[in-house]
Amino acid sequence: LANLGRNKKRTILVLISLSLSLVLLNTVFTLSQSIDMDKFLSKFVDTDFLIAHADYFQNEFRGPENQTSESFIKAVEAQPGFEEGVRLYGGRAEMFAVEDEKNTTQGYNINSNGDFMAAVYGLENLPNQRLELIDGELDFEKLATGKYILEGVKLDDNGVPQMASAHFAVGETLTLYNYKGTSQTFADREYTTKEFTVLGHVSIKTYANSDRTGWDYNFYLPAEVYKTFVERPAVMSYAFNVSKDHEAEMESFLQSYTDKVEPVMNYTSKFTALNEFSGMRNTVVMIGGALSFIIGLIGVLNFINANLTSIMTRRKEFAMMQSIGMTRKQLRSMLMHEGFFYSFGTCVLSLAFGTIFSLLIVKPFCGMLWFFSYQFILWPLLIVLPFLVVLGAIIPLVLYTLTDKQSIVERLQEVE
Structure with a gap:
């Protein structure tokens, strides 16, 4: 030593x-x-698989011109092991706006009437695991009446709700506006107005239940109620689950289908997320x-x-x-x-x-x-x-x- x-x-x-x-x-x-x-995984997927037009995964989804094809959905539903699926409707072709007199500071995403542009989604089979309730309630019967709406709240990187991004309290009434139709001029569209009561706040999962854009105002309605506000409802994405013993088989099918049958379509899954993780x-x-x-x-x-x-x-x-x-x-x-x-x-x-x-x-x-x-x-x-x-x-x-x-x-x- x-x-x-x-x-x-x-x-x-x-x-x-x-x-x-x-x-x-x-x-x-x-x-x-x-x-x-x-x-x-929780940040990127909340079901086994999610299919959509390839533009959706590039944050470029607009509406009917690049929606998820019904042929793709039907092909998926016909596969062995398919259990359940949910369509998520949305789009920018028939944009919504919301009146919010309390917001006096935001100077962007405002239409000619002074209302704020909003993302409104129509989700099948409400309520389900795709919406995580923060406060209020998820009452399907109330939502189905067309008198109630859910407001989406952004999450931080740790999954904690940013309640400051919520604009309306539970029980508060809001007014949604929409120029129904796809004409190039708003004058040729049907102007709709509808009042809703906020039934609750739910989490916005950017990669699962939104158009991946990041709107300041976000709302969720049952699909049937949403369809009454738009002329051409567009399926933004389709999320579904399969039995565990058919997961690999479904992954292989989707890979083959998006490569050979409909190349403009794409998908994500637990497997693709796991590959990114690995x-x-x-x-x-x-x-x-x-x-x-x-x-x-x-x-x-x-x-x-x-x-x-x-x-x-x-x-x-x-x-x-x-x-x-x-x-x-x-x-x-x-x-x-x-x-x-x-x-x-x-x-x-x-x-x-x-x-x-x-x-x-x-x-x-x-x-x-x-x-x-x-x-x-x-x-x-x-x-x-x-x-x-x-x-x-x-x-x-x-x-x-x-x-x-x-x-x-x-x-x-x-x-x-």
Whole structure:
């Protein structure tokens, strides 16, 4: 141990370089294990599959000209394992507007009458799992009367409702306007006005139950009520579930159908979301692993250089000790112990710094990203450290063997 203190700077450099790579390795695996699959999936999918026109997935859905085709829907419903499906109606071709006298600050998305442009969706089979109630109630019978409406509320990245984005309270009355029809001029369209009572607030899931645009005013109606307000109802998307034993089969069918039968159609699913999730996790591991390997290689090279330098500069010392009775076996044992102390020091520093860095840096970082749920782990270190101990003992032994080619007399004479 005293020999390691001869060149403290070199010893510290070796320990830090070796420890740094291990801390980075542990950090990489901590980040990869902290990516929360459930959080990731909940943001992008709420059913097994969702089909729509390809424009929808590029945030360019408008209406009848790029709606989900009935032929695609019928083909899906005819597949084995199909359980239930829900059409979501919407579009910008027959835009809605809402009167809101309380909003005196917004200066955009306003029509010529001073009303605010709004996204209104018609959803089949209300209520169902596609609408997550925040407050109020989901009463299908009330909604079916055409007197009630649900207001959509935006969610932050962590899925927490941003109630400041809600414009009307539960029980409050609002007025919707719409120029019904598809004529190029508003004068040729039927101007409709309808009052609704807000029955409740529901979550807007950008990638599941909206047109992915991000309107300031968002409302949901039963599909049959929605259809009375538009001349040409357009199916924006169709979400459906299948039995578990037919999920892979349905995925294969959709891939083939959108490639060969209707290329303008597309789909998302739990599988595509999982592939994105796996790709993101693999990217973190690949990039972080490469950096860990490079820094670790530098650390090992520093360790080899430190041992080689120590052996070469102590050749006379070794020769003198052997001349007074130290055997080659004892000398090798001494060098192996020195390497072991390097490894032991690296183990202590890696575990200490790895724990501190994980709790003080990685944990807060994970809290800043919506798809992370921090997991404290040290198993990557515990797996690697035994190999490091073995390496620390073997490298000095190998280096000494490679440099020990002269007799004791030759080494003493060489130094003199």
